[in-house]
Amino acid sequence: AAAQTAADSRYVFNELAWGNDVNHHIAEGYNADILVRWGDPITADAPEFDVMNQTAEAQSQQFGYNNDYVGFAEIEPGRGMLCVNHEYTNEEVMFPGLGRQDRAGFEGMTEELVNIEMAAHGGSVFEIVKGDDGRWSVNRNNPANRRITANTPITFDGPAAGHPRLRTSADPAGMTVLGTINNCAGGMTPWGTYLMAEENFHGYFWTDVLDGEGDPDVSAQPEAASMERYGVPGRWYAWGQYHDRFNIDREPNEPNRFGYIVEVDPLNPDAMPIKHTALGRFRHEGAETTIASDGRLVIYSGDDNRFDYQYKWVSAEPVTEENSHFGSTLLSEGTLYVARFDDNGTVHWLPLVHGQGPLTAENGFESQADIAIDTRLAADLLGATPMDRPEDAQPRGDGTAYIMLTNNSRRAPEQVDAANPRPESNFGHIIEIKEEGGNHSAEFGTWSILVLCGDPEIEEVGAQWNPETSENGWFGSPDNCAIDNAGRLWISTDQGGNWGRTGKSDGLYSLETEGELRGHSKLFFRCPVGGELCGPYFADESRTLFLAVQHPGTDGTSDFAGFERDSTFEDPATRWPDFDDNMPPRPSVVVVTKEDGEPIAV
Template sequence: MTGPDPTGNKAEAFEAEDDLPRNPNLTQTLGHVIAARHAQAASQPTRRGLLQGLLGVSVIQGLLGSSALAQTAAIRPAAARQPSRFAFDELPWGNDAHHHVPAGYRADILLRWGDPITAGAPDFDVTNQSAKAQLQQFGYNNDYIGFTPLNAEASRGLLCVNHEYTNEEMMFPGLGRQDRAGFSDMTRDLVEIEMAAHGGTVVEISRRRDGSGGWQVQRDSPLNRRITPLDTAMTLDGPAAGHPRLQTPEDPSGRSVIGTLNNCAGGMTPWGTWLMAEENFHGYFCSDRRDATGAPDLSDQPEARQMARYGIPGGWYAWGQYFDRFNIDKSPNEANRFGWVVEVDPRDPLSTPVKHTALGRFSHEGAETCLSAEGHLVIYMGDDARFEYLYKYVSHDTLSDPISQDPAAHRHLLQDGTLYVARFDADASLTWLPLTHGTGPLTAQNGFASQADVLIDARLAADALGATPMDRPEDAQPRGDGVAYVMLTNNSRRNADQVDAANPRAKSRFGHIIEITEQAGDHAATRGTWEILVQCGDPKIAEVGALWHPTISDSGWFAAPDNCTFDAEGRLWVATDQGGRWSKTGKSDGLYALETEGDRRGEARLFFRCPVGAELCGPCFTPGGDSLFLAVQHPGTDGTKALKGFERASTFDDPATRWPDFDPQMPPRPSVVVITKLGGGKIASSPAAATTQ
């Protein structure tokens, strides 16, 4: 990379790089579909459309003028509205060096980067790190969190945590950012530490016995383990396993691979295994060849078209300088062995994780599971990049009843099924298109010689089927009644020619959330309907085109929805990821309670605020809903040039915050936070006692 750098750290550079759309199939974007539906529906607006549904801002402004947004609240008197289902005092918005929770709650740091997770692990020494130590310590940039109970009371359980990526400028003293400097100061030792900090962690936790309701790590548990791209052996299964495109000199079988990386969101199966989604895998591969412009030269690569569609090589890390498998000049097929969903049995520390090729290869954000009406396993997955697609997997067989806790009894459900991609039509209908070899254009004549090719090149197959390019689809959370919510984080690359009077969302920097209703309430259905639940951003700024319940507060509206979850009462919670663009809202990222039902539909309330520069990930409730685990990722990094009073790039030696330790000798540390209510009880379900924090 050359030239001035507008980004302050590697995370912001990743975000900027992902702004570049790689999908050539942009003739029918979601923006066009929304515009068409707005135009169709504007002639027959309904009160629900005006207040809550897809028509929202566009129709209200078109029919009644912009002042009607404030006036719609008067359609039903405030006194007659149903009470909120969320009982807590909303936090004020802002951005500072600390985290914040509502009055009556406590937020404890459960796990921090470098914390020992095994009995024999060394204490964390940030000035004397090693890969050997990191392999026994909690990894970096915690993202997805899953919890599986170990007893009936759920007072003991296993926490399953993804570690998405590393920021070398925040991890190592005196090093600074390396991707802009050709990795000149990186060494093999540092690369191995980075690799050891990726992947995931399984750790047993238990309730404290001091009456606080808090949790603690059981370091002596034999179930604790790290899973990394440095040393964890995995197998590949499903239709693409063993295919020549997955074979390498180190693995001529095409069925064994070392590790997993860039694990963003994920999911838990009904039988208690953990699904780790591999997201931006392309960034870990490099090439030594350059064309006349200085870009990677793929002219000698037989899969140049496929590599370009996936953004390979990204060149984000120096791994390819020390490990040939991450250099496409030396091992071109290795990249085909990443971008999958990995299943891990957290109850068996000796088990071998499995990459399931039946679920397709793309930048997986999430792998949230549910069951169809007949018991088929269904998994919703987003491809987290601008103008990419929403996918769904449906197993051919059904889940046994009762459900066995033996993963081997259910593994076939992840090996044999149909992968679908979504098409959103202007009449509010949703069609799931099967990525099945021989269907429509998915034939050898079009470059898909087998089902293995369809799955390895899932993006290209979805292009060929005419799926709807979407605004960076991330988490997709299904509900038991056939409804699912899709987080669309943003799309600053939507062009002005996609805008008309009914769709003011060009260059959408704030994102939106779509509600899907599957036909007959069955998640295995191939048809359904869709509706926009909210369009994010500040509703007071007409140009933003935000769509919320009219009573939304200044603290309640948000931007860049990312991860989401349901609590024990079926209420939706949304975590945000604005990246370095939080300065456009003035708000740090956080967790919001979002109403999806009744006459408060579209109303959100701020429950947790991150420290500056952090992203909130992985919200996860215990089964009873009395504890909430949150992953605070990359604190002190994103957007620190916009932080008033700091206004510079944040580094290990000069960070914008030292959260959570606030130790002058310690940099900021990604951490898992556990929130409980003072005096006990379900989160946000009844008034909490006054806080003393």
């Protein structure tokens, strides 16, 4: 057979040219429309956005900040609930006159600004409809539309629910926590509920107890070992100065109530969200679900931290009509596993089960609750493989899973292994797992490297792409990914401070996984300067693709040619997407359709 060339790629579109400017760009023949922006009202009685007069009350009814995960619960063709995470806030571009904050003191952060930030976190759930012209819009009038914020009551289930380590002065039962924070990626369950992954929760906690270098000193805390392993408290935000629950000097158990997978019923605004503690506590990147060939529910979830681990949840029972509902036991009864990637190309999933192996009272694990709360400490004892920051993990129905390893500049040459093969990895890589027998619930499988990211023209980078990949197609720092209904892989990037190393904006790339073109990447969409790309999510039988542009105008703008300053409210690197002199840049969801209305990239 004749050799396959790029022109034969299953991803049929004309590749976009790489670059970096104030606007977004999409491949020819596609629409990329702004669907919803930070501050847009999403409920019937929400006030219009008034950027110069922000309030926490208004924000709690308006679209939040830094949209990350996007999911969609279809009600009928052309109508459904969009589910969007709001990961974090950038106060210097949100609030007029504030400027960049000194994170040691947060001089400018008043209680009202903190409360607005708390209301801008969490998630948004609201109806969208597709018009006769093929364009989507928000329907504010569905009574199920709602914001979830850092103040929303949320209950617990699973082994840690009600445990003494989850009890606080405000919640002596250890059963109800206020809020969910740093919701990064997520997932949709087979029964249409929305999973929000709590990632960098440690950053929101405060202490006034510092060591000689000005860093938090938790040595006098009863949970010192756990706090050290989780990086609690991070002191990234001023919240603990006004809210005792975010100050570990006052409420040392509050951090044990964050770092979970949260389930939300998008169609029932009265259903209190649930933190499913059985799925473990770590810096959950996401929670992508699939049904294994034996019928059980499987969820892949990475712990996004340098040298942390890849996890997988397998339900005890198969998915049935009876258990396919919000709050299902499929998310509380089952086994959490952590991955060991052996140099010979096998991956072993090690069960995190109390009483098995070293996970005993002798080693500090009194019950499964301690494993749920101190999942990282338990995984350490099992000998899991320390990875280069596991971001999104995407299963495909055939027993394949793709693991995005975004980068790890701190891996020393002596710490390299086959699954994390580059020291000081600035650009990351992607691992493909094939579970034994094509069954996602298997306890072992094989793994291989799909691509090593970065510029293939620079030898020291050590990149590995299909040679058909053009100068536009290679990328760095894979973060989120999706698979369309034909089984193809799409990857969004988050270079953060590594931006200056490539000169490329973040964007969306399609990546061939099969045949001679395996490892061939093409650029489809790119972000405005300083933004990273989240989502992506295919809906509407692949006719619609949701993308989320996070923090436009911020990341890396101080070290990128032409943007030689850090953005502020008054002086941003871009005013995307409004381009209005009275409006700072706004994180926004972009909806992609094909101009002819056909599926995207047939």
